[in-house]
Amino acid sequence: MSYDIKITKVEKSKVSEFDFDNIPLGRAFTDHMFVCEYANGQWNNPRIEPLKQISMHPATMALHYGQAIFEGMKATLDINGNAMLFRPEKNAHRLNFSADRLGMPRFPEELFVEGLKKLVDIDRSWIPTQKSSALYLRPFMYADEPFIGMRAATHYKFIIIASPSGPIYNKRIKLYAETEYVRAVKGGTGEAKAAGNYAAAILPTEIAKSKGYDQVLWLDAHEFKYIQEAGTMNVFFRINDEFITPSLDGAILNGISRLSTIELLRDKGYKVTERLVSMDEIIEASNNGTLQEAFGCGTAVGVAMIEEIGYRNQTIHVSKDNPVGKMVMETIVGLRAATIEDKYGWIVSV
Ligand SMILES: Cc1ncc(COP(=O)(O)O)c(C=O)c1O
Structure with missing residues (x-):
């Protein structure tokens, strides 16, 4: 099944200003993000858009009751310069395991992988080529319904952001x-x-x-x-x-x-x-x-x-x-x- 993912690109990429020899761990982000919202019992409007702040109501349920789950994976380049992912379907599956446990809606696993691929493709110039470096991908889902009360939310957001990363440990x-x-x-x-x-x-x-x-x-x-x-x-x-x-x-x-x-x-x-x-x-x-x-x-x-x-x-x-x-x-x-x-x-x- 192919999903209709709407794409809006940045006018000018920030990648040329980025110093790949000094990657600040967890602080740098690519130009785009994948976003999808859940309402009325279904996921709607999958899209890639310029990375930007997300606004939240102070009663957003994730902030109070903690319905928030995430994944972590990496995109790398092979020796021929092709971008690749490692077993992304396993992350899609685990996200849904987490969603089940926290009473959150499942996210379509094919759309998860397709969204990842599209985002990596659009931001592929951000994939570091240095040894032990990669483009870290962070898919996450949270309850974004404004409500005070202990129950499963009815509105959620699923987002994927990407962050160039270097080696974490160079030692035992x-x-x-x-x-x-x-x-x-x-x-x-x-x-x-x-x-x-x-x-x-x-x-x-x-x-x-x-x-x-x-x-x-x-x-x-x-x-x-x-x-x-x-x-x-x-x-x-x-x-x-x-x-x-x-x-x-x-x-x-x-x-x-x-x-x-x-x-x-x-x-x-x-x-x-x-x-x-x-x-x-x-x-x-x-x-x-x-x-x-x-x-x-x-x-x-x-x-x-x-x-x-x-x-x-x-x-x-x-x-x-x-x-x-x-x-x-x-x-x-x-x-x-x-x-x-x-x-x-x-x-x-x-
Ligand atoms: C608590 C914990 N255990 C284990 C792992 C390793 O999991 P994976 O190999 O899927 O990255 C992670 C990293 O995601 C973690 O946060």
Whole structure:
């Protein structure tokens, strides 16, 4: 099905004024945005227009009751200069999973992908070509009905904005295993990409950073014993040549990098197990020398090698070598650059 997306372009692009050698993380935006509104039970008027401020009534429900969800993905250029997306249909699907959990309307998944492609195509001159850089895409949906009262809104906006981004970490990272605050609990909204999950994470993340860590490692909400995920990534541990990642338990974000890593590792012949993994198991493996690798993966960070984990006044050290983590990272970069053949069907050209 092809959608009628109305396009209004800027008179003059700002791209020539943009310094691609000094990309300010999360602060620069392209010329255009994709917008669509939900009213009377349907999505109306999909369009691309110049990026501009959105006005809001002070009673806009998203501001009060938090019906706000989002996605994150990246567009890159391959070695032939073609723009491409990585498994965008998975993001479309996850947005609707989040929408279901927050009582929000589903967004047509084909229109999600088509809107992304059109926006990337129009703003393709904003895709950075520097190593580890990309055009970060942020689709989001929020309740924009002005109403005071606790119920599902009847009006929503779905918008996609795009922001050139550079590498986030150029180093191995340190995680702080949190034993006071929790991010999510089974039955809550942890498996959805809900704005409120990130609100709950901000204070603990600031505290972890003030202690010299890069991100929080979230533990289960009942015993602070089992590992869930990190701030913006799912995590993998290699113990005795088995890759272990926490199983999805209803409180962990179903990461697209996580899924791709599992599929890639299995395809390369590695054993991957999705199961409960406790801090005690990681401490024991670190102490007896069987903790071979640990890394996090997510759209924003790519693959981030973990150097150490702080947990209840101890420091858990991880082996310095990350050969398989690096292979995963290089394979995903190579698939995006078309230097590795995409036998998985993950790459979607714009
Ligand atoms: C809490 C959290 N976990 C995991 C991830 C990784 O998900 P993905 O690989 O889909 O980017 C993200 C990033 O989106 C995240 O915010």
